[in-house]
């Protein structure tokens with residue numbers, strides 16, 4: 001599943017190249033998770049603005065409103081300056097512009113492209129409501145993380161995955177950040193002290209920033225808009241390394257299941 005770093009890498013791969021373009025044509029394939037919400041022809045001749053990201057959503061502003069895009073489980077966006085090839089079986093949205101074509105390929109079709117009159121207006125506002133703070137922006141502080149975890153009895157791993165305290169800490173990054181911070185993923189969220197939240201916030205920032213730098217975790221279906229996969233997973237400290245020696249203490253990395261998701265931890269390095 002594309003996670004925040006992959007979505008950010010995707011954004012960077014086309015944002016500058018498409019800004020200032022004019023929409024020439026819009027092609028729709030099979031239905032995606034949600035309908036476009038406007039006649040496709042109404043987008044033609046509109047100018048395209050600078051793409052931004054909120055959580056795992058991308059917002060592409062147009063002259064009138066904009067497009068809120070999500071990659072779902074298996075989606076990828078590719079921007080090509082070459083004349084567009086005919087859409088394949090899994091290509092369900094083409095935004096043909098004067099600068100090139102932005103194409104959503106999504107075999108499982110949980111992704112979406114939704115028109116909204118504004119990013120702060122429905123339907124975009126409704127879809128973006130309840131998202132936690134952006135982990136790579138200055139507003140993400142230890143104090144904010146600590147306040148968000150306070151009073152929660154759920155495990156810290158699950159509290160982070162929920163995305164309402166901080167967005168974008170997906171399963172891989174969550175395991176890696178908790179390892180870096182020395183926190184057992186089963187620790188009750190409300191019991192993580194401010195001091196440990198300082199380490200955790202720092203670890204989340206570093207893990208996500210490193211993933212963006214390295215090109216995201218390579219997942220089967222993910223490619224950024226230039227078709228590159230990522231190297232993050234090859235450098236994972238604990239994720240996917242059950243039974244292997246911990247790179248820090250030499251102990252054995254364990255796999256557990258929390259909320260039906262796999263968690264990886266080193267019992268020697270991580271404590272409740």
Ligand SMILES: [Zn+2]
Nearest residue numbers: 246249266269
């Ligand atoms: Zn260890």
